[in-house]
Amino acid sequence: MTPALLTPARVPAHWPSALAPDVLEVIDMPTPYLVTDLGTVAARHEEFERELPGVRAYYAMKSNPAQEVLATLAARGSGFEIASLGELRMLERAGVDPADVLYSNPVKPPAHVAEAYRAGLWRFSFDSPGELAKIAELAPGAAVYVRLRVDDEASVFPLSRKFGTSVGEAYDLLTLAERLGLRAYGITFHVGSQCANPLAWRQAIADSARLMNLLRADGIELRMLNLGGGFPARYVNGVPSIETIGAVVTAAQDELLPYRPELLAAEPGRYLVAESAVLATTVIGRERRDDENWLFVDVSAYHGLMETLQTANGWEYPLWTSVRHAAEIPGMRFTVTGPSCDSSDTVFTGVTLPATIDVGDILYIGSAGAYTLSYASAFNGFPPPTPLFVGGGADGR
Ligand SMILES: Cc1ncc(COP(=O)(O)O)c(C=O)c1O
Numbered sequence: 001m002t003p004a005l006l007t008p009a010r011v012p013a014h015w016p017s018a019l020a021p022d023v024l025e026v027i028d029m030p031t032p033y034l035v036t037d038l039g040t041v042a043a044r045h046e047e048f049e050r051e052l053p054g055v056r057a058y059y060a061m062k063s064n065p066a067q068e069v070l071a072t073l074a075a076r077g078s079g080f081e082i083a084s085l086g087e088l089r090m091l092e093r094a095g096v097d098p099a100d101v102l103y104s105n106p107v108k109p110p111a112h113v114a115e116a117y118r119a120g121l122w123r124f125s126f127d128s129p130g131e132l133a134k135i136a137e138l139a140p141g142a143a144v145y146v147r148l149r150v151d152d153e154a155s156v157f158p159l160s161r162k163f164g165t166s167v168g169e170a171y172d173l174l175t176l177a178e179r180l181g182l183r184a185y186g187i188t189f190h191v192g193s194q195c196a197n198p199l200a201w202r203q204a205i206a207d208s209a210r211l212m213n214l215l216r217a218d219g220i221e222l223r224m225l226n227l228g229g230g231f232p233a234r235y236v237n238g239v240p241s242i243e244t245i246g247a248v249v250t251a252a253q254d255e256l257l258p259y260r261p262e263l264l265a266a267e268p269g270r271y272l273v274a275e276s277a278v279l280a281t282t283v284i285g286r287e288r289r290d291d292e293n294w295l296f297v298d299v300s301a302y303h304g305l306m307e308t309l310q311t312a313n314g315w316e317y318p319l320w321t322s323v324r325h326a327a328e329i330p331g332m333r334f335t336v337t338g339p340s341c342d343s344s345d346t347v348f349t350g351v352t353l354p355a356t357i358d359v360g361d362i363l364y365i366g367s368a369g370a371y372t373l374s375y376a377s378a379f380n381g382f383p384p385p386t387p388l389f390v391g392g393g394a395d396g397r
Contacts, residue, residue, distance in 0.1 A: 005352065006320040006366065007327050014234060015366075016040040018391040019278050021320055024364060031282040031362060032299040032385040034373055036064075038072045038392030040276035041369075045076050048231070048268055051246030054253075058102050060229050060269030061087055063370040068389045069273060070094040081229075081267040085112035088119060102226070104188060104267060106147045106163045107131055114138040123224075125188055127165045132173060136180040143185035144177050145224055146170040148211070150204040155192020155230055156311055164189065167207055171214045178220065186224030186261065187211060193270055195230035198240050198248040204228075205252040213258050221259065227266040233274030235367045236316040242271065270370040277369030279304060279385055283361045284339055293334045295353070297363055300338020300345030302379035304372035305365070308347040318366035319348075321357055329354040336363070340380035 011020060018037040027035065048057050058079035061070060065087065070080070071094050080096055082088050083105040088098060098120040103113075106127040113124065117139035124135050127147040135142055149164030165173065174184040187208045191200040208225055215222065227249065232239035253264065285296035301309045308315045323329065332355035338345035353363070376384035 006318050031280050033388050034277050034279050034385040035388045036277040036369055037390050041069055041072050041273055042392045044272045047242055051242045052249055055264045055266050058265050058267050060267045063269030064273040065090055065374055066387055067094055072392055085115050088116050110134055110138055132177055136182055143183040145186035145188050146173055148189040148207055150189045150191055151200055152192030154197030154200050155195040157193035159190045159192055167211045170211050184220050186222045188226035188228055190228035191230040193230055194232045196239055198245045201249050202252040206256050209256040222261050224263040224265055225261045229267045229269045231268045231271035233270050236318055274367050274370035279365040279368040281363050283359050286358050295334045295336045298339050300340055301347055302345050302377050303384050304376035305347045306375040307371050320364050322362040323354040323357050326354045329356055339382045
């Protein structure tokens with residue numbers, strides 16, 4: 001694994017100018033901190049809706065629930081997707097109407113269903129008879145959408161083992177929903193987070209079309225098709241662009257669906273926020289253990305870099321350092337670990353960094369806006385990154 005080393009001369013064209021290495025260099029703040037460019041969040045939202053015409057984004061706020069991010073997206077007219085009552089309360093603080101929120105966690109605490117319904121949220125996902133019974137009792141008359149199990153093999157973080165049901169079971173469940181006094185409202189799926197294959201959406205839309213056909217024969221027409229999340233962000237390796245995915249999704253809708261539901265929705269999380277932030281961490285120690293070079297820094301997996309532990313081969317972020325004239329210094333391979341007394345907080349192995357890097361130098365971790373702060377704890381007494389915001393603003397520019 002060799003994350004890209006960025007220097008001002010080698011910054012990729014898409015990199016936000018507010019987060020350029022030479023711009024961040026002048027920030028005079030104790031690390032760790034996470035700088036988020038709200039202009040990038042707004043730009044990604046604009047691109048998403050442009051490249052998937054007719055599809056409304058419901059931001060999956062679990063990926064980054066900062067109030068500034070929520071306000072930026074709310075100002076642009078985005079909808080929102082939640083997993084819990086706690087997330088709904090954060091949205092209410094940002095002025096979002098619960099009626100504009102999708103509750104897409106298929107298995108929910110009963111009290112959260114009741115409270116969300118009381119607050120005005122009216123659409124709930126499910127994938128089992130038990131959850132339907134729960135919703136029928138605590139949110140009578142609510143609209144429900146079934147979560148299909150779809151192929152998520154091409155994603156970095158699969159979800160279909162934990163959630164989703166087959167087309168046949170989904171048909172039974174949506175007809176049961178009607179008998180329970182609920183409204184059979186729609187279909188959702190998730191192709192897995194950071195999905196590299198646009199055809200995964202096409203296949204999932206084909207599965208949805210089969211279900212829509214079955215239900216239509218019974219006189220049930222659905223109001224929503226929800227394409228879920230999984231839209232990939234740019235880290236180190238190339239990913240299909242949103243233009244490419246949008247073209248595949250649009251063609252699949254036109255070619256495969258028996259009718260166009262009133263609402264075409266999607267729940268992008270990572271795509272909207274990952275590229276908007278950089279995490280800065282300071283080297284607190286450099287040690288050699290046997291023949292391995294270790295760099296100790298002031299953040300770890302427990303302080304926001306949990307995704308580095310969630311994949312078999314580690315997770316690559318664009319990296320660069322504050323080391324002067326880094327391009328002229330030979331590279332050396334390092335294992336980068338956190339400040340805690342636990343070895344499982346190690347975040348990168350075999351990454352090439354300038355050989356002279358040492359205590360006091362800063363390591364910058366790019367594309368760090370998704371699933372970082374929302375995971376961060378103060379494990380072992382080391383504080384999570386301080387959030388900083390630049391660019392754009394609540395007006396979404
Ligand atoms: C129901 C649901 N929707 C959307 C998302 C967002 O996924 P992503 O960040 O890959 O776009 C998730 C992520 O886990 C999810 O569980």
